[in-house]
Amino acid sequence: MFIETETTPNPATLKFLPGEPVMTAGTREFTNEEDAEASPLAGALFSLGDVTGVFFGRDFVSVTAGEGVDWSALKPQVVSVLLDHFVSGSPLFAGGDASGIAVPTEDDEFASDPADADIVDQIKELIETRVRPAVANDGGDIIYRGFREGVVYLTMQGACAGCPSSSATLKQGIEGLLKHYVPEVTEVRAA
Structure with missing residues (x-):
């Protein structure tokens, strides 16, 4: 091996x-x-x-x-x-035991308004198809935590959690992507 x-x-x-x-x-x-x-x-x-x-x-x-x-x-x-x-x-x-599996979940602290369900679905789809694969290439993952009043809350894990460029990844990369495809997104914050 x-x-x-x-x-x-x-x-x-x-x-x-x-x-x-x-x-x-x-x-x-x-x-x-x-x-x-x-x-x-x-x-x-x-x-x-x-x-x-x-x-x-x-x-x-x-x-x-x-x-x-x-x-x-x-x-x-x-x-x-x-x-x-x-x-x-x-x-x-x-x-x-497979209890170690972390499934992306929404935290109560960042809970979305049920009226935003379509927006949340779009955000989750973009994260799953565009963001997570790119972040995995760098040895980490990103977990969706919630969407409230235009703000998307995400948690970086693995290599990305302590990376000096994680703020730039969130702000310039992920925030730009989400704002482009989902106009209701105004900001991305680390949770």
Whole structure:
């Protein structure tokens, strides 16, 4: 088995491609060791000591290292953990539980007006078909949280969560796209 590695726009995060599916549906982000207890693979990556984030995408694993960590030393350790996991055929989640799947959901805090259902459907379609694939290429994901009074609320995950260019991605990229296709959108904010 060969695991490819790609850089991401976030210098603290590398994207690892095992050449086989990682998640069959959804995504999952782990931001600390306690979260990582749900997944033997995430737990093993956090046990390396220098890992501060793990993100499972459809066909990749993004790993974020702590500030000042030397990737030249950490990368071979991460590859070794990933190889051990995928070669052994171990389950991704403890007990084979798939509860780690994150399905994009609307938060009550950002709940949309039911009268905006058509607008919300357009926004979700654009995010699903245009935005999420592009963000996944950079080792992350974007989750729709809600639409209220012209403002779309989104959460960046994986490599995109701590990326220095995430604000520009939200404001110049995603906001511009949504405003172009959905005139009711006036702004995009991180949630």
